[in-house]
Amino acid sequence: MEGLNLAMQSAVESQLIRGIMVGNNNLRLSHLIYADDVVIFSEWSREDLQYILCVLKVFFLVSGLKINISKSHLFGIGVDDNQVTSFAAGTGCQVGLFPTKYLGVPIGTNMNHVGNWSRLIDKFSSRLSSWKANLISCGAPFSQGGLNVGSLKAFNLALLHKWKWRFIHCSRDLWVRVIKSIHGEVFERAVGNSPWANIVSACNNTFGVGLLPSDVIKIQVGSGEFVRFWHDIWTGSRSLASRFNRLFHLDVYKDDMVAAKRMNNGWNWVWSREQIGSRNFELLDMMRQEIEQIQFHDREDTWIWGLSPEGTFSVKSAQDCIDFNLLPSNQSTTTWYKFLPRKVNIFLWRFKLDKLPLRWNLSSVGLEINSVTCPVCNEVIEHRDHLFFGCSLASDLWSKVRRWMGCDMPIFSSWSAFVTLFETHQSSVSCKTRIISIVTTLLWVLRRFRNGIVFNDIVLRKCMLFDVIQLYSFNWLKHRGHQIFNWNLWRLQPL
Structure with a gap:
């Protein structure tokens, strides 16, 4: 499918297919490919549709892999149903209707409604119907008076933090660029009632109530090109914005990277007023002394997960930490007697x-x-x-x-x-x-x-x-x- 990917990219670069604009960063999205499933996006026009069919035909002639148009679906968003039916009839596609499913996940419906999860719940229930309790080992070592069975809440929060880790660690991935274009560059600032904003809120709340340490994700600074000066924890145990809040509010460019603040082996800030005051000068001197201790290198910045010796994120390490702070502890350990059922x-x-x-x-x-x-x-x-x-x-x-x-x-x-x-x-x-x-x-x-x-x-x-x-x-x-x-x-x- 790499050939189809390159063909679609070439068609977009040649402006034969316009794709769609996502978010506020002029990010153009034309297609998504997963295994042998392809979703193609474009502005609603007959010309774009014809060029898409031409790309698919060229791909078939070159690779020998034919796309079955009769099994494909054409969806129109904000388009009259009659137009969708007309375009579909002219291409041989089926008319697609929302809500639909892609890779087994519902699309085009409000997933905040409990009833819309019924299909997924039924699917999981059918697969778990043969599950038996004796498959769980309750006889593992106990350190807090429990049965060594972690809570589902901790497991869910750990999985949500995996999204944060990937958002920071895989900044060049397409999905990260889409999220940043819609919700902004700063992970913690996503607001609203969207699924991504709910993920961000849950992660932020985990730090707020002390289930995970605030400096669990640390940064080993290289060039500073991908490290946010004020928001990321790259020196000390908290961000500079939280420790030098007065200076943070005075800075005009609050989202600058560390590399952008460095100039000729020195530091450069643009303040919102000419005179920042003696108290702020003292804070600036303290901050300058701290950040000048950091050694910069001509290599990429790296992120370190503080709960594992390898420095890489794992759901288990996050879950164990959350469970330790979430579940009630008991002073005595649990004893498991082998001679009892x-x-x-x-x-x-x-x-x-x-x-x-x-x-x-x-x-x-x-x-x-x-x-x-x-x-x-x-x-x-x-x-x-x-x-x-x-x-x-x-x-x-x-x-x-x-x-x-x-x-x-x-x-x-x-x-x-x-x-x-x-x-x-x-x-x-x-x-x-x-x-x-x-x-x-x-x-x-x-x-x-x-x-x-x-x-x-x-x-x-x-x-x-x-x-x-x-x-x-x-x-x-x-x-x-x-x-x-x-x-x-x-x-x-x-x-």
Whole structure:
């Protein structure tokens, strides 16, 4: 397709095809090519259309690749429908109607409306229908008390910052020149309700709330030809415009590059008034001393991503940084017990963080709950420490478990009380493993019994709960923990 690209460029340069003017920089756009898909733009005229067909015919004669005109579509923007139909009939094209799709993406419709995303959502849903939760590994190292599964918000923000990195790093690419022609040279200044302005706003907000450091994109100055003097961070940890704001507002040419400010190994500014004042002279002297420390070289300027050792942008490094500042942290690390099923490990993690969907927790986040009392005893507000330690059923099960284990274990009123005792308990690793298995099974069985009451799906009876605790804890240790012991001995003395 490179031959077609050159043919179109030659036709535009010869003014046979006019193309369209984009933005305010007199940027002329005539065609876009992706793989074997071609979109050709031009002013609406029969002459331009005939020349386009001539270029396609010449391309066929030279390359042997024929464009199927009957499968092509002719679209008119701001043109009467009858004219579009007439032109299409004269060329053999089909009449194109908006909205349409290009490379699977809707074009010509307002994507701010949720309903216009339904096709894409359905497409992704069909591909994800066979997805299973067991494809996710939740057993990776944990540093903040989580399951090492990053938030979708952080991932989305990281992808948006990839656009900023490419905008800065690939300034000669066509799409960057189109964006600059429409929205201006400065990334941070794009305003309005366009998709690009929304991307810029999201990136700017990420810095504003501290999710990413403001100097995450640093510049290694070469010639200074592509570095904005005031706006880019090329010296210090913030832009010169933010640190020397008074001088910035006095400068007439605020968007000049560094190279444009340098003159005969010195610096040249054009101020909006002749006398800038003694205070501004002091600021100018401070700024001059700082920038004169920078060494310039006869090479291109390079941008460095501060979150990776290689200095190149990666979505993962941005996502990890945003997650670290966005997600709530926990002082203790999450422990993943191999002898417990995955769903029980996840339950225990949520239990420790007090993030179980109990009635009080749901009410605390604003959900309308008919009742916040414990569904087991119907006497006290249902929160974690009551349901699993203070409720009459929980107290009865804890008493049975203490007698069964045969150890001098006090009565607990909260999770923190149990953790304090367990951490100071002097016992072997094997003994602690069995205690963890038994206690976790007790909590798990209580949760299942509670859910059975709430959802009218009672599968466990009160009289069975203690026997289920003995059975589950034994099976998990034997089959998952690979510990060898006898069932009868386990029922008599587990420790």
